[in-house]
Amino acid sequence: MAFRFRNTIRLAPGIRLNLGKRGISVSAGVRGASVTLGKNGLWGNVGVPGTGMSYRTRLSGSPSHQRRAARTQQRQNAQSRLESDALASFRPQLDEKGQVSLVGQSGQPLPPVQCQQVWSEYADRMASWLESEMDSINGDMDLLLNIHHDIVPPDSAIPDYEPEPFTEPAPIKPERERRPTRPVKPELKLRLWDRFIPGRQQRLLQAHEQAHTQWQFDLELWKNACLQIDKTYEQQHQQYEQQVAEWNYAWAAHQQQEEQQADAFHDQLDKDQSLIVEILTAELNELDWPRETVVDFDIDLNTRAVYLDVDLPEIEDIPARMARYGARNRRLLIKQKSGRQLREEYAQHIHGVVLRLTGVVLALIPGVERVVVSGYSQRLDEGTGHINDEYLLSVQVDKNDFAQLNFEQLEQVDPIAALERFDLLREMTKTGIFRPVEPIELLA
Known part of the structure; x- marks a missing residue:
C-alpha cells in the first residue's frame, strides 16, 4: 500500500513513569525542554525549530x-525489594497451571515448613510478585x-507560549564604606605634685603640644578620608542608578519582545504547518x-x-x-x-x-x-x-x-x-x- x-x-x-523532569526532543539542534508535574497534570516546554521559541503543552497526565x-512503579519497587533480600535464600516460580513453588539457592524445592515460613514472613512481597x-x-x-x-475535550490542550526568563541579574545597590574612627583629641592632665617636681610640668606641656599637633594632622587625614568615602559612594550610587535605569529598560524590552514572540507563536500555531507537525509529533510521543x-x-x-x-x-x-x-x-x-x-x-x-x-x-x-x-x-x-x-x-x-x-x-x-x-x-x-x-x- x-x-x-x-x-x-x-x-x-x-x-x-517519570513524573518529574524529563526532556522532549522535537528535532535536531533544538534545546532540551523540561516537564514538570503540576496540579493540572504534566506540562512540557518544547523548543520550536529554527525560532528560538519554546511552548508549553499538556502531556499525558490524566x-x-x-x-x-x-x-507500575509500585510493582517494580516491590519486585526490586523481593530480589534484593528474599531471593538471597529462595526463588519463587510459577508453572503453566498457576501453581507457585519455592526453590532454594541450589535449585531444590524448599520443604513445606520453609515454604510456610516464606509465605508468612514475606507475605506482602510474595503478593506483589504474584501480582x-x-x-x-x-x-x-x-x-x-x-x-x-x-x-480530553477539544481545545483543552492547546499549547501556550512559554516566555524566556529575563536572565540579566539586577544591579546590586552599593553600600557606603564605613568611616574610620575619628582621632581623639589629647587632654592635658597635670596633677598637684607635677608642679613641685623640677622640669616635670614643662616636659608634660611639651609632650601635650606634640600630641596636639599630631592630632591636628590625623584629624585632617580623617576628614579627607571621609570626604573620599562620601565621594566614592556618590559616584557608585550614580552608577547604580544608571545601571538600574538600563536594567529596567532591558527588562521592558525583553517583556515586549516576549509578548511579540507569544503573538507570533499563536499566529504560527494557526497557520504554520511545520510547527503544527512538530507539536503533534512531540505530543504523540x-x-x-x-x-x-x-x-x-x-x-x-x-x-x-x-x-x-x-x-x-x-x-x-x-x-x-x-x-x-x-x-x-x-x-x-x-x-x-x-x-x-x-x-x-x-x-x-x-x-x-x-x-x-x-x-x-x-x-x-x-x-x-x-x-x-x-x-x-x-x-x-x-x-x-x-x-x-x-x-x-x-x-x-x-x-x-x-x-x-x-x-x-x-x-x-x-x-x-x-x-x-x-x-x-x-x-x-x-x-x-x-x-x-x-x-x-x-x-x-
Whole structure:
C-alpha cells in the first residue's frame, strides 16, 4: 500500500513513569525542554525549530495515566525489594497451571515448613510478585481496552507560549564604606605634685603640644578620608542608578519582545504547518501506548482537517490467556481466551486507538474542525498467499460532535459505540470479524 500522507511517527509502547523532569526532543539542534508535574497534570516546554521559541503543552497526565504509572512503579519497587533480600535464600516460580513453588539457592524445592515460613514472613512481597506474574500473563489489558480513558475535550490542550526568563541579574545597590574612627583629641592632665617636681610640668606641656599637633594632622587625614568615602559612594550610587535605569529598560524590552514572540507563536500555531507537525509529533510521543503503532498523518489548513492513517496492532498482540487469583491468593487460575473474546477485545482496542488519536488532535491543534482516521492491518490474501494492507475502519469526526462525549465519565463510554455516532465506514460482525473497507478520501 502506498503511503497516503507525508508525516510519519512511530509510537513506542510503554507507560511514562517519570513524573518529574524529563526532556522532549522535537528535532535536531533544538534545546532540551523540561516537564514538570503540576496540579493540572504534566506540562512540557518544547523548543520550536529554527525560532528560538519554546511552548508549553499538556502531556499525558490524566487520572488513568497517574494510576497506571503509580501501579507500575509500585510493582517494580516491590519486585526490586523481593530480589534484593528474599531471593538471597529462595526463588519463587510459577508453572503453566498457576501453581507457585519455592526453590532454594541450589535449585531444590524448599520443604513445606520453609515454604510456610516464606509465605508468612514475606507475605506482602510474595503478593506483589504474584501480582506481577498475573500482570505478565494478562498483559496491559487495562491500557489495551481502556486507552480511550485518556482523551480530553477539544481545545483543552492547546499549547501556550512559554516566555524566556529575563536572565540579566539586577544591579546590586552599593553600600557606603564605613568611616574610620575619628582621632581623639589629647587632654592635658597635670596633677598637684607635677608642679613641685623640677622640669616635670614643662616636659608634660611639651609632650601635650606634640600630641596636639599630631592630632591636628590625623584629624585632617580623617576628614579627607571621609570626604573620599562620601565621594566614592556618590559616584557608585550614580552608577547604580544608571545601571538600574538600563536594567529596567532591558527588562521592558525583553517583556515586549516576549509578548511579540507569544503573538507570533499563536499566529504560527494557526497557520504554520511545520510547527503544527512538530507539536503533534512531540505530543504523540508522550502518550501511554500499549503496542508499537505507526501513524502517518497530514494537515490541511485550508479545510481545517487532519488525516491519519494508523497501522493497527494485530489480534495476535492481544494476550491469549487471562489469570486471576486462586485459593488464599497463593496461586493463579489461568484460562485460555476463546476466539470470540479475543476478537471482541481486539475490536474494542482498535476503536479505542482511533478515539484516542482523534482526541489528541482535537485537543491540541486550534482551528481544526474535523479529523479523519483510517486504521489498517496486515491480512493474508488466501487467493495469492501474500500479506496485504487492508483498512478495517475509517471515520470522520467533527469537533462539535466529538465534544458531546462525557469526558468526566469516560469509563462509561464504549469506544465502539462512540465511533458509530460519527461518519464511520466499517464492516464488522457482532463477533468482531472485520471485512476490508475503502478509507475516506481527502476533502476537497
